Amino acid sequence: MKNFWHKSWVIRLVSLLIAVLLVIYVNYTQEGFMTQGQSDRTKQTATQTRTVKVPLQVSVDTDNYYVVGYPAKVSVTLEGSNALVTSTINTQNFRAYIDLTNKSIGEHDVRVHVSGLNKQLAYTISPKTVHVNIQRRKSTTMPVQIEYNKTAVAHGYKLGKATVTPQQVEVTGARSEVDQIDQIVAKAVLPNGINHPFERQVNLIAEDRKGQQLNVIIEPATARVVLPISIAKKEVKLELVPKHENTNKVYSLTAKNYYVTIYGNQSTLSKIKELTVPVDLSGVNASTTKMVTLKLPKDVIKASSSQVSVQIKVANTNDSK
Numbered sequence: 001m002k003n004f005w006h007k008s009w010v011i012r013l014v015s016l017l018i019a020v021l022l023v024i025y026v027n028y029t030q031e032g033f034m035t036q037g038q039s040d041r042t043k044q045t046a047t048q049t050r051t052v053k054v055p056l057q058v059s060v061d062t063d064n065y066y067v068v069g070y071p072a073k074v075s076v077t078l079e080g081s082n083a084l085v086t087s088t089i090n091t092q093n094f095r096a097y098i099d100l101t102n103k104s105i106g107e108h109d110v111r112v113h114v115s116g117l118n119k120q121l122a123y124t125i126s127p128k129t130v131h132v133n134i135q136r137r138k139s140t141t142m143p144v145q146i147e148y149n150k151t152a153v154a155h156g157y158k159l160g161k162a163t164v165t166p167q168q169v170e171v172t173g174a175r176s177e178v179d180q181i182d183q184i185v186a187k188a189v190l191p192n193g194i195n196h197p198f199e200r201q202v203n204l205i206a207e208d209r210k211g212q213q214l215n216v217i218i219e220p221a222t223a224r225v226v227l228p229i230s231i232a233k234k235e236v237k238l239e240l241v242p243k244h245e246n247t248n249k250v251y252s253l254t255a256k257n258y259y260v261t262i263y264g265n266q267s268t269l270s271k272i273k274e275l276t277v278p279v280d281l282s283g284v285n286a287s288t289t290k291m292v293t294l295k296l297p298k299d300v301i302k303a304s305s306s307q308v309s310v311q312i313k314v315a316n317t318n319d320s321k
Helices: 008-029 036-045 082-091 266-270
Strands: 047-059 065-068 073-081 095-099 106-111 113-115 122-126 129-148 163-165 168-174 183-188 198-207 217-219 222-227 232-243 249-255 259-264 274-280 288-293 300-303 307-316
Touching (some): 047 082, 065 168, 073 082, 095 106, 232 249, 232 266, 259 266, 274 288, 274 307
Parallel strands (some): 047 095, 129 183, 232 274
Antiparallel strands (some): 047 073, 073 122, 129 168, 163 222, 168 217, 183 198, 198 222, 232 259, 249 307, 259 300, 288 307
16 A cells, blocks of 8 residues: 555655645635625725815814915825725715915915825825915905996886895905905896796806906805886777778677776877777678777787777668667
8 A cells, every 4th residue: 555655656646636735725716706795895895096076175264364365175096906996985084284374475386285095095186286375364344336328128118226135234354355445236137028027046246347347255245135126007999990881881889898007118108198099990881890900009018918809889870870
């Protein structure tokens, strides 16, 4: 038996068997042969790189100073395990900030810092530094002005007195910016041909004398603008006037409604005492009822009714005698 294990062909066979077993073991441990649990664990521990934009916070004495020039957000690129990177991006329980507590008034290039990240994560920031301008802070109260395109109002309609709520707002910013403010404007954009009251919440803008927008904080940032838009109206009597009547007939005209309301410019309506309604009697030889379309005078926009029902009674001339 001892001589059996010392034979060369036995040693070769055993070596071959061991090699085959090693190959099978290595292949089995690859991803294609992993169980579901093993695959999930491998994905979680695999390394990935992702970039997320986060707000840039500023550490400064906000009671006395106002900072301009820095971007609202910066990009943070995270590198680490899939699970840790995904969890960090979903929760975003870290912050990017610049520290200006020891900086003087003026312009500075400062480094962006990140805090709150897990130590197992590597990260880079873009941009790494930002340019800021630290100025004295100033707050003031200013009235709100209303601007709107008057030409958008439909013909014949009248604009009433515009109102805005609130009428005053507080403006805060760098002293150099606040000192340039000429007005706080609520700009209302009316749709062309508007013929009804306008009411909308609009953004407020701080402008200098040239109409350029200034970088300040307005509180509140919006205002409610109300523009009354109406049209004058007047009730007038209808005057029925027969046209093209047969000389051998006698006609009696009666309107179902003798009054109609007309709408338009106040100065135009004041000149109108009654509305003449021509009634065409061509071919009318017997009593009937006819719908007559109203013809509106110039600058009268509309009427409460576009037609009037006219009862026509017809008699022969001899019968009338």
